[in-house]
Amino acid sequence: MAIYVIGHKNPDTDTIAASIAFADLAAKAYGGEFIAAAQGACPPESEFVLNKFGVKAPELLTEAAGKKIALVDTTDKTQLPADIDKAEVQYVVDHHKLGDVTTSNPLEMWVWPVGCSCTVVAAMYDYFGVAVPKPIAGIMLCAILSDTVMFKSPTCTEKDKKAVEKLAKLAGVADVMALGMEMFKVKSAVEGTPMRDLVFRDYKDFNMGGKKVGIGQLEVVDLGILAPYEEALYAEIQKVKGEDGGRHSVFLLLTDIMKEGSKMLYVSDDASVIEKAFGVKPDAKSVWLDKVMSRKKQVVPPFEKAFA
Known part of the structure; x- marks a missing residue:
């Protein structure tokens, strides 16, 4: 039975990239089928990032009942499908405080006090000895730049900066700050948006x-x-x-x-x-x-x- 990897409602670049990256890593590290999913459409910044690195967007998933689930970037019920209690949550990868999701069985959790969930997923690739594909390195790099506001956010840690340095080499990105400004210009474009x-x-x-x-x-x-x-x-x-x-x-x-x-x-x-x-x-x-x-x-x- 496939395991669906989902993050919070109104997905951002971290939720999108973390779901894709964890699905790739988990299939290789744990075996089995992991499907990257999202509860909504990609916002403009995420679309830009996925297009830049040639990565397919996650599939849409709004109902969780009866499914096996891996959570990324949240453990708060208010940010998850309304029927999350009827799903079996098996994995959590996050960088927030623990929310109110509970499980009937033990699960694997990677929850770090860092600026971005993708920093955690990048460390998991290292831990399991799995090579990061170049396109996935690129989208994780962008997610960290976005969530840490190009290292300006107080949530940013040395782990985030080191992850960016390593992922940039894998993705072939020479100037990460220039890439970050590209992303934020896309995010800043609001004309014509409802x-x-x-x-x-x-x-x-x-x-x-x-x-x-x-x-x-x-x-x-x-x-x-x-x-x-x-x-x-x-x-x-x-x-x-x-x-x-x-x-x-x-x-x-x-x-x-x-x-x-x-x-x-x-x-x-x-x-x-x-x-x-x-x-x-x-x-x-x-x-x-x-x-x-x-x-x-x-x-x-x-x-x-x-x-x-």
Whole structure:
């Protein structure tokens, strides 16, 4: 029976690349059939990366019941198929805190405090003595550059940097920073994109103190690119707040990778959680968070404390 490798909803480049890479590695290291899958279409950056290195996109998978599953880049139920409890999770490869997925049987887990799931998968190739195919080295390299915001994110570690150095040689990439800027220019291109697609380009729901909280993020090379769209983005997150049974809050981080900070748009039943979390009083619709670039490390943990 095939094992499907999936990551979180609204997949990003790490989720896409990690599912492809782990499926390749696992088939060679463990034996059997592993199928790279995703819960949604590839975002523009991921499409660019896959096309650049000639790699096929994962197949679409939105139902997990009755299937054997390997999870990459998440263990949170809110980010997985609704029927994940009816699946058999056998593997986890991640770089986040542990979520609320449980299993009835023992499983293999590789969870490291690094900037990207692909850093973990790259180490697994080394551990099992499996050669990394050149195209897969390329997409993992890009995933690390994306997740660490070209090493600017506070989540970035020496392991991430060493993985990039090794993968770049395997992929034949001479200038990794130039490649990173290419990727972020693609990610920054928003003209003509529906506002809903932008809000959900990198969006996750969280359970915080029993309340449903949505946090999205748009990373651009210059915040000025998003300025003409802010009102429309705000109107969209207002809509999102009321959907799916309603949310307590929806936050959208507009991250400027050059200025190294984020303007956060918000709609909330209690805006005081922002000041509790960050010590900054917000304006009516937004707040500037200096040096905040990582949702995982700099936004989710303080919000969890504030909601508790």
